[in-house]
Amino acid sequence: MASKTKPPLKVLIAASEAAPLAKEGGLGDVVGSLAPALAELGCQAAVALPAYREITDNAPVRRVAADLPVRLGDAQLPVNVLEAELASGVPAYLVQYDPFFGRFGKYGDRFGAYGDNDERYILFSKAVFPLIHATGFAPDVILANDWQTGLIAPLLHNGALPGCACVFVIHNLGYLGLVPGHHVHMLGLPDRYYTFEGLEFWGSMSLLKAGIAYADALVTVSPTYAREIQTPEMGAGLDGLLRHRSDRLHGILNGIDPSQWNPETDPHLAANYSIKDRSGKKDCKRDLLARAGLSETLMGRPVMGMVTRLVSQKGIDIFLVAAQEMLNMGMGLVVLGSGDPNYEQALTDLALANPGIVSAIIAFDPAMSRKVFAGSDLLCVPSLYEPCGLTQMYAMAYGTLPVVRATGGLADTVADPKDGNFPGTGFSFGPYWAGDLAWAASRARDAYYTPAVWEAMTTEAMKTARNFSRDHSARQYLDLLERVAAEKKGPSAA
Ligand code: ADP
Numbered sequence: 001m002a003s004k005t006k007p008p009l010k011v012l013i014a015a016s017e018a019a020p021l022a023k024e025g026g027l028g029d030v031v032g033s034l035a036p037a038l039a040e041l042g043c044q045a046a047v048a049l050p051a052y053r054e055i056t057d058n059a060p061v062r063r064v065a066a067d068l069p070v071r072l073g074d075a076q077l078p079v080n081v082l083e084a085e086l087a088s089g090v091p092a093y094l095v096q097y098d099p100f101f102g103r104f105g106k107y108g109d110r111f112g113a114y115g116d117n118d119e120r121y122i123l124f125s126k127a128v129f130p131l132i133h134a135t136g137f138a139p140d141v142i143l144a145n146d147w148q149t150g151l152i153a154p155l156l157h158n159g160a161l162p163g164c165a166c167v168f169v170i171h172n173l174g175y176l177g178l179v180p181g182h183h184v185h186m187l188g189l190p191d192r193y194y195t196f197e198g199l200e201f202w203g204s205m206s207l208l209k210a211g212i213a214y215a216d217a218l219v220t221v222s223p224t225y226a227r228e229i230q231t232p233e234m235g236a237g238l239d240g241l242l243r244h245r246s247d248r249l250h251g252i253l254n255g256i257d258p259s260q261w262n263p264e265t266d267p268h269l270a271a272n273y274s275i276k277d278r279s280g281k282k283d284c285k286r287d288l289l290a291r292a293g294l295s296e297t298l299m300g301r302p303v304m305g306m307v308t309r310l311v312s313q314k315g316i317d318i319f320l321v322a323a324q325e326m327l328n329m330g331m332g333l334v335v336l337g338s339g340d341p342n343y344e345q346a347l348t349d350l351a352l353a354n355p356g357i358v359s360a361i362i363a364f365d366p367a368m369s370r371k372v373f374a375g376s377d378l379l380c381v382p383s384l385y386e387p388c389g390l391t392q393m394y395a396m397a398y399g400t401l402p403v404v405r406a407t408g409g410l411a412d413t414v415a416d417p418k419d420g421n422f423p424g425t426g427f428s429f430g431p432y433w434a435g436d437l438a439w440a441a442s443r444a445r446d447a448y449y450t451p452a453v454w455e456a457m458t459t460e461a462m463k464t465a466r467n468f469s470r471d472h473s474a475r476q477y478l479d480l481l482e483r484v485a486a487e488k489k490g491p492s493a494a
Contacts (some may be wrong), residue, residue, distance in 0.1 A: 012139035014048040018401035021055045026390045027171045033257040036087035037474030045075050050124050051094035059084045065134035070127045074188040079127045081134045095127040117457040118179045122186050129160050141165045142484040147177025150211030157214040165488035168215035173229050173236045177207030192461050216486045218249045221388035222409030226251030254388040263398045268370040268485045275462045285348035288375025292359035302448040305376030307369045307391050310339030315382030321434035329445045333358045339374030373398045386410045397465035399458045402426035403440050423456035425464050442468040
């Protein structure tokens with residue numbers, strides 16, 4: 001906690017998403033809840049985001065500065081700075097350059113990722129510095145997130161804002177943010193940064209590596225993932241650098257915001273319920289079955305939900321194979337997801353082949369996601385790798401037991417009775433095989449039909465979810481941010 005005698009720590013969180021203004025995955029949730037949590041702990045917190053069209057069309061914004069020149073290679077681009085409110089007392093400063101950010105999608109459209117994403121986020125990262133001058137919000141620390149803001153670390157290292165420290169958060173090591181050779185001049189760093197020790201990655205530059213190599217401290221979003229990314233198998237080619245910087249790497253488990261994710265108050269549910277009185281959960285299941293076009297008969301059988309981006313990381317391949325086994329076990333399946341068109345088609349085909357028993361809702365629909373978390377009995381998260389994962393935590397908060405692959409944050413948050421955890425909060429499996437997923441699902445099915453076990457496990461899951469609080473996570477961030485800021489300012493500031 002910031003002491004009364006010291007001025008409050010000023011933290012600027014630079015990210016490509018922050019809920020509720022702009023969210024595509026867990027990054028948006030985490031930034032959107034960390035910023036207000038830091039503010040509640042006494043920090044002065046603000047967020048820097050691109051001014052996506054979805055924000056400027058929907059949220060009240062005011063213009064703070066116009067036509068600030070930002071150099072991108074040979075061009076000088078005119079950037080505006082807008083201000084919106086992320087949460088009470090937490091401003092969101094928006095970098096507006098419509099040719100880059102005034103599009104309908106954040107990272108891409110139905111044809112795939114935008115081809116100029118490297119240019120878009122190089123511009124965004126560079127624009128953070130004129131934004132700081134224009135708004136007068138001079139941070140002690142910039143908390144940068146994932147490849148989209150990785151360039152901020154070497155820019156600070158190169159003297160862009162003397163005295164300001166950089167903490168870089170790795171939410172997903174799988175996205176390297178590669179900059180091809182013919183775009184390197186856009187980065188605007190001296191040549192010494194374009195080396196093996198710096199940004200260079202197999203002949204290209206990696207913006208993710210930029211953050212890892214030059215930040216004052218590194219965070220990743222669960223203790224297990226912090227260990228995993230230092231291994232060649234899961235290090236995406238950056239494990240050597242991560243081992244080299246391991247004394248600076250911290251695993252801080254993401255938290256969830258209980259004011260946003262609570263079955264007692266969630267306005268999107270057909271009925272609210274609590275750990276003490278769970279009768280409303282049945283109404284939520286009935287409502288989910290009706291909305292998903294599933295048979296009423298599933299009221300007496302286990303329903304497995306899934307809420308996910310449809311990308312290979314999320315284990316869709318093994319889910320599609322194991323689904324047949326789960327259907328043989330008498331389960332119903334509801335998948336809410338969008339992403340890779342091949343997965344969308346495969347899930348749609350599975351639903352068409354099993355009417356009333358399998359539902360594939362191909363959409364990004366936050367309200368529906370809450371109905372799936374509440375109305376399902378089980379939630380499947382069979383990820384190939386999972387830095388932290390939020391959906392298993394939401395499921396537990398809603399009394400729905402997760403069935404997960406024990407990797408990254410899933411291993412840190414789900415306790416399986418098979419490992420001696422009683423009563424346990426879910427079911428896990430190790431090897432990335434459909435058969436292992438089906439085996440975990442069969443143990444979940446057995447628990448469903450054993451009322452005393454089911455009652456004990458769902459109660460334990462709901463209780464445990466309270467420990468995944470964003471405040472606990474924010475306190476660990478604050479500790480680290482204060483240490484790094486003090487280190488940067490040197491002994492005279494102590
Ligand atoms: P990731 O960030 O890798 O996508 P996380 O589990 O950390 O995975 O976070 C995913 C977030 O996105 C959760 O809040 C989840 O509910 C949400 N989400 C994912 N897919 C959908 C969807 N199709 N509709 C609504 N929300 C979704």
